[in-house]
Amino acid sequence: MTRIAAAARRHAPIFLVAAFAIVPLAGPASAQKAGGSITVGQELDIPGFDPLKVGVYDTSTFTAAAAIFDTLVTLDDKGEAAPKLAESWTHSDDYKTWTFKLRKGVTFHDGTPFNAQAFKDNFDRQKDPANKCRCAFYITNVKEVLAPDEYTVVYHLTDPSVNLPATITIQSQNNVVHSPTAWKTKGDDYNRNPVGTGPYILKSWTAGDRMVLEKNPNYWDKSRPYLDRIVLKPLPDAQSRFASLQSGEADIIWDDENDADNIMKAQKDSKLTVHTYKGSGAQVYAFNTKVAPFDDVRVRQALVMAIDRPKMSQAISNGLSRPASNPYGDGSWVKCKDDGALPYDVEKAKALIKDYGKPVEFRMLVTATPRGRMIGQVLQQFWKRVGANMEIEQVDQATIPSRAFTRQFQLTPWRIVDLADPDPQMYANFHTGSPLALAGFSDPELDRLLDHARVTADVGQRTEDYCAISRLINKEAIWFWTFQNTYYALSSAKLKGFPKIYNSVIDVSDAWLE
Amino acid sequence: MLNFIVRRLLAILPVLLAVSLLTFLIASLLPGDLAMVILGDQATPENVAALRHDMGLDQPLWWRYLSWLGHVLQGDLGRSFRTGQTVLQAVSERIPVSLELMLMAEFVGLLIGVPIAIACAARAGGAFDRFMTGSAFAMLSMPSFLVAILLIYLFAVELHWLPATGYVPFTEEPLANLRFFVLPALTLALAEWPGIMRVLRSDMIATLQEDYIALAKAKGLKPSRILFVHALKPSSLTLVTVTGINIGRLLGGTLIVESIFALPGIGRLLVGAIYTRDLVILQGVVLLVACGFVLVNFIVDMLYAVLDPRIRHGHA
Numbered sequence: 138m139t140r141i142a143a144a145a146r147r148h149a150p151i152f153l154v155a156a157f158a159i160v161p162l163a164g165p166a167s168a169q170k171a172g173g174s175i176t177v178g179q180e181l182d183i184p185g186f187d188p189l190k191v192g193v194y195d196t197s198t199f200t201a202a203a204a205i206f207d208t209l210v211t212l213d214d215k216g217e218a219a220p221k222l223a224e225s226w227t228h229s230d231d232y233k234t235w236t237f238k239l240r241k242g243v244t245f246h247d248g249t250p251f252n253a254q255a256f257k258d259n260f261d262r263q264k265d266p267a268n269k270c271r272c273a274f275y276i277t278n279v280k281e282v283l284a285p286d287e288y289t290v291v292y293h294l295t296d297p298s299v300n301l302p303a304t305i306t307i308q309s310q311n312n313v314v315h316s317p318t319a320w321k322t323k324g325d326d327y328n329r330n331p332v333g334t335g336p337y338i339l340k341s342w343t344a345g346d347r348m349v350l351e352k353n354p355n356y357w358d359k360s361r362p363y364l365d366r367i368v369l370k371p372l373p374d375a376q377s378r379f380a381s382l383q384s385g386e387a388d389i390i391w392d393d394e395n396d397a398d399n400i401m402k403a404q405k406d407s408k409l410t411v412h413t414y415k416g417s418g419a420q421v422y423a424f425n426t427k428v429a430p431f432d433d434v435r436v437r438q439a440l441v442m443a444i445d446r447p448k449m450s451q452a453i454s455n456g457l458s459r460p461a462s463n464p465y466g467d468g469s470w471v472k473c474k475d476d477g478a479l480p481y482d483v484e485k486a487k488a489l490i491k492d493y494g495k496p497v498e499f500r501m502l503v504t505a506t507p508r509g510r511m512i513g514q515v516l517q518q519f520w521k522r523v524g525a526n527m528e529i530e531q532v533d534q535a536t537i538p539s540r541a542f543t544r545q546f547q548l549t550p551w552r553i554v555d556l557a558d559p560d561p562q563m564y565a566n567f568h569t570g571s572p573l574a575l576a577g578f579s580d581p582e583l584d585r586l587l588d589h590a591r592v593t594a595d596v597g598q599r600t601e602d603y604c605a606i607s608r609l610i611n612k613e614a615i616w617f618w619t620f621q622n623t624y625y626a627l628s629s630a631k632l633k634g635f636p637k638i639y640n641s642v643i644d645v646s647d648a649w650l651e
Numbered sequence: 652m653l654n655f656i657v658r659r660l661l662a663i664l665p666v667l668l669a670v671s672l673l674t675f676l677i678a679s680l681l682p683g684d685l686a687m688v689i690l691g692d693q694a695t696p697e698n699v700a701a702l703r704h705d706m707g708l709d710q711p712l713w714w715r716y717l718s719w720l721g722h723v724l725q726g727d728l729g730r731s732f733r734t735g736q737t738v739l740q741a742v743s744e745r746i747p748v749s750l751e752l753m754l755m756a757e758f759v760g761l762l763i764g765v766p767i768a769i770a771c772a773a774r775a776g777g778a779f780d781r782f783m784t785g786s787a788f789a790m791l792s793m794p795s796f797l798v799a800i801l802l803i804y805l806f807a808v809e810l811h812w813l814p815a816t817g818y819v820p821f822t823e824e825p826l827a828n829l830r831f832f833v834l835p836a837l838t839l840a841l842a843e844w845p846g847i848m849r850v851l852r853s854d855m856i857a858t859l860q861e862d863y864i865a866l867a868k869a870k871g872l873k874p875s876r877i878l879f880v881h882a883l884k885p886s887s888l889t890l891v892t893v894t895g896i897n898i899g900r901l902l903g904g905t906l907i908v909e910s911i912f913a914l915p916g917i918g919r920l921l922v923g924a925i926y927t928r929d930l931v932i933l934q935g936v937v938l939l940v941a942c943g944f945v946l947v948n949f950i951v952d953m954l955y956a957v958l959d960p961r962i963r964h965g966h967a
């Protein structure tokens with residue numbers, strides 16, 4: 138049960154503050170074999186696909202959505218935007234208008250033609266205030282989507298976005314394209330009867346048990362897909378999920394660092410393959426700089442310098458977690474020579490606290506899960522050593538965002554998810570006035586860098602900006618980062634063509650069996 | 652007898668009412684606001700207030716309870732805000748799985764527990780009796796998730812005899828269906844047999860000391876005949892009760908086992924509802940399970956009264 142509880146934390150879509158990411162379309166060059174069937178062991182039951190009902194997709198839903206639906210854009214194996222339902226795109230000089238030319242001759246599984254109007258209907262349905270969709274939160278940066286002709290879609294943005302195509306590639310509630318005919322005719326039932334343009338068609342779905350997807354014979358990409366059938370099964374318990382892989386009932390399973398022992402076991406098993414993706418983003422924490430003691434930079438710096446990340450990694454994941462010194466991570470294109478990370482230095486931390494002169498006592502929010510508790514306790518020990526007393530406040534998963542948004546916290550966990558571009562999350566998390574700028578920290582230089590990075594096309598220049606942003610945040614210690622995002626899947630060695638696990642999406646829509 | 656049934660039914664009513672009140676309170680007093688859960692991160696205070704009003708969350712607790720109870724009495728347990736399914740739909744999809752698991756678990760538990768109890772009672776205080784009584788204690792203290800994992804490793808991963816996880820409806824493939832249920836049922840049965848064994852064992856030991864058993868022995872009847880024909884039946888009264896109550900208890904106790912073996916039953920539905928904070932489903936399932944438990948107890952009471960007339964006349 139503890140595994141499931143810990144898993145629930147990851148599942149909460151609430152942490153996907155800006156759920157954009159990257160779709161893999163990396164077909165291997167070697168000979169793909171057609172035919173066969175695979176079973177995917179997932180962590181959670183899929184609640185459904187209608188954004189109006191489920192609000193935000195979770196990791197299990199992503200996997201199914203990647204097979205049933207298509208997105209406008211995907212990413213090539215280098216992580217750059219590549220055509221999918223859109224064949225090409227252009228942008229205005231200020232990056233506030235993006236025009237996509239759509240692929241012709243694509244139809245949904247129910248025969249409805251895919252065109253600009255169908256895309257616009259999808260967007261408008263989510264954006265309509267009357268529908269009160271949680272999914273609308275993630276497209277607030279899009280003012281409107283227009284369909285000037287049958288195969289042209291125009292995005293008008295409220296703010297510039299130099300990398301929009303890459304950020305709309307994940308198979309999320311906002312990006313996958315549903316058949317308007319299907320949701321109009323099926324009403325409440327559409328949620329469990331999704332219709333897309335994707336490589337697989339939903340054949341059957343037994344609640345809580347299995348979802349059977351069959352090859353779409355009319356898929357627009359004639360060479361794909363390879364497998365005849367994909368069976369998705371929720372196997373909530375991590376131990377029995379792994380046992381199902383070992384005994385052959387599942388061909389690929391979702392996994393994560395909480396399950397370090399099994400990942401290590403799989404690494405030694407020649408019949409299994411461990412797929413690891415070092416994504417961008419990190420597990421992060423925000424100080425509320427508007428309240429004592431975090432209104433003083435010395436206290437914040439001291440706490441950051443007191444954290445021994447390798448030891449923490451050992452304690453929570455057998456050493457699998459990779460320490461983070463900036464919010465971008467190894468998977469990001471932002472590579473900094475100097476990210477300004479504060480060193481681990483207990484003596485310096487003690488001195489800073491002493492210099493502060495008052496007792497350092499505060500409460501930290503953690504999720505009421507075994508993992509949340511453990512992280513809280515480890516940090517508590519580190520901070521105790523340097524003379525700071527932290528009290529753990531365990532709260533329900535859903536409580537954290539509401540407490541964070543209303544600034545009812547001193548220190549809160551947060552997350553920067555794997556994204557094709559740092560802009561959406563960095564801008565939201567650190568720009569003055571953003572509802573997500575949890576630290577309540579305002580700095581003209583930081584704002585200038587964030588503004589500059591989002592309208593600059595030159596990658597070198599943008600890298601400079603983001604590294605400068607990291608240096609500034611690290612120096613002021615308004616947020617801190619513990620570990621980089623790493624994603625895992627374990628599969629039978631016979632399963633081939635499995636791409637990078639961008640943003641924890643187990644995308645088997647291009648896989649094949651040897 | 653009719654009089655007895657009516658009296659018992661009247662006694663159940665306040666219990667059911669209390670159950671409904673507690674169920675309602677559990678869901679209502681959980682921290683967090685249902686409106687906030689539904690609206691999520693984008694919730695503005697105005698949105699939340701509007702939704703709270705729509706859902707009647709701004710009304711006093713007693714009013715909400717009565718209105719909810721009114722709907723429940725008309726068979727409307729509400730609709731999940733995540734999947735759009737009604738509680739009754741969701742439960743009716745899942746209940747066959749849980750019922751099958753419960754019945755198989757109880758059956759296997761009896762299959763293990765009854766013979767051991769008889770053997771222990773036949774030589775009470777002997778080496779076998781002492782060993783099995785000790786083992787029963789050991790089994791009782793083994794948590795079911797541990798038993799489940801051990802069984803999976805032995806029978807699925809090492810021996811490849813049985814599947815570790817999965818499910819097929821009985822109507823589709825009866826044999827495969829039974830195969831999927833063996834390990835989960837065994838996991839639950841391993842926690843059930845000690846209770847069954849201990850109840851039957853002590854009842855049988857008492858029965859074996861009755862005069863008519865001594866008479867049967869004096870007549871020179873075979874020991875096995877004495878055990879199975881003369882002693883077993885009169886010793887089974889408590890066992891019937893325990894079996895009945897076990898079935899009711901198992902209905903709520905399959906949460907862990909269903910999650911580990913990935914069986915799509917009521918337990919899984921409940922766990923899922925907790926994690927996704929689907930309070931409507933949570934409330935509905937807890938209420939139905941609690942009512943099921945009360946109902947099973949009522950049936951057991953009836954059976955008891957049939958088996959022993961003294962009970963229905965209020966003498967025992």
